[in-house]
Amino acid sequence: MNILVVRRHNQIGDMLCSLPLYRALKIKYLHSSITLVASPTNYNIPFKKINLFIDHVIFYDKTSIKTIINFYKKLRLKKYCLGIVPSTVKVSTTSHIINFLSGAKQRVGVKSIDEVKNSAAILLNVSADFYWAKNKVHQTNRNLQIARLAGCELSDEKEDFRLKSSPEDMEFSDKFIKQNFPENEKLIIGFHPGAGKLINTWSTNNFLSLIEELYKKYNNYILITCGK
Numbered sequence: 001m002n003i004l005v006v007r008r009h010n011q012i013g014d015m016l017c018s019l020p021l022y023r024a025l026k027i028k029y030l031h032s033s034i035t036l037v038a039s040p041t042n043y044n045i046p047f048k049k050i051n052l053f054i055d056h057v058i059f060y061d062k063t064s065i066k067t068i069i070n071f072y073k074k075l076r077l078k079k080y081c082l083g084i085v086p087s088t089v090k091v092s093t094t095s096h097i098i099n100f101l102s103g104a105k106q107r108v109g110v111k112s113i114d115e116v117k118n119s120a121a122i123l124l125n126v127s128a129d130f131y132w133a134k135n136k137v138h139q140t141n142r143n144l145q146i147a148r149l150a151g152c153e154l155s156d157e158k159e160d161f162r163l164k165s166s167p168e169d170m171e172f173s174d175k176f177i178k179q180n181f182p183e184n185e186k187l188i189i190g191f192h193p194g195a196g197k198l199i200n201t202w203s204t205n206n207f208l209s210l211i212e213e214l215y216k217k218y219n220n221y222i223l224i225t226c227g228k
Contacts, residue, residue, distance in 0.1 A: 001029050001032040004078075005086065006037040006085045006095040006098050006099045007085075012050070020144050021147045022053035028152045028153070029152075035080075036057050037058050037060055037075070038060070040061060075098070083102055083107045084099075084109065089113075090113065097120070108127070130145065180223075186220055189214055189220050189221070190223040193226070194226065
């Protein structure tokens with residue numbers, strides 16, 4: 001069984017929060033092949049390393065008519081039984097068009113988000129209204145609700161999802177920690193101030209205040225990451 005997930009805007013945080021969706025799909029359709037449609041990013045995201053449930057990735061490259069045609073040719077190579085557009089923040093009409101043109105028999109997505117109608121919902125045959133902002137639903141649970149809409153469920157919602165670390169990754173991290181954080185009893189608290197979009201960037205002063213409060217409480221090590 002071939003499953004299509006169209007999620008063009010896929011930064012690292014989005015990928016991590018959507019893991020339960022893919023896991024739920026694999027639980028119900030154990031031998032399925034999941035294809036993700038994503039947009040090219042300004043840095044290389046190791047999709048299959050972050051998400052072990054993804055079998056194939058197709059990038060939606062809209063730089064020219066030729067690249068768009070090639071994209072749809074590649075998309076139509078498979079016959080999809082299920083196509084999902086997990087719009088957990090806002091609706092993308094383009095994503096729904098891609099899902100529809102894929103030929104997927106069952107097309108799942110949102111009818112509306114917090115009373116904002118999805119104008120492309122006509123292209124779906126399984127949809128529902130969601131009130132996520134009002135109920136303060138976390139991104140992880142939003143993805144799970146989309147999975148349920150597709151008839152898929154996690155056997156244990158507290159299931160632990162961990163990234164697969166290579167021996168090289170572990171060797172690097174062990175060496176880095178020993179060199180930079182020699183006191184084993186101290187907590188290490190990490191901060192990644194960046195964001196994929198400027199609108200999602202948290203204030204520097206907010207980071208500073210949070211770091212100060214945590215340091216006062218835990219007397220911890222501080223790790224700040226930047227770049228890739």
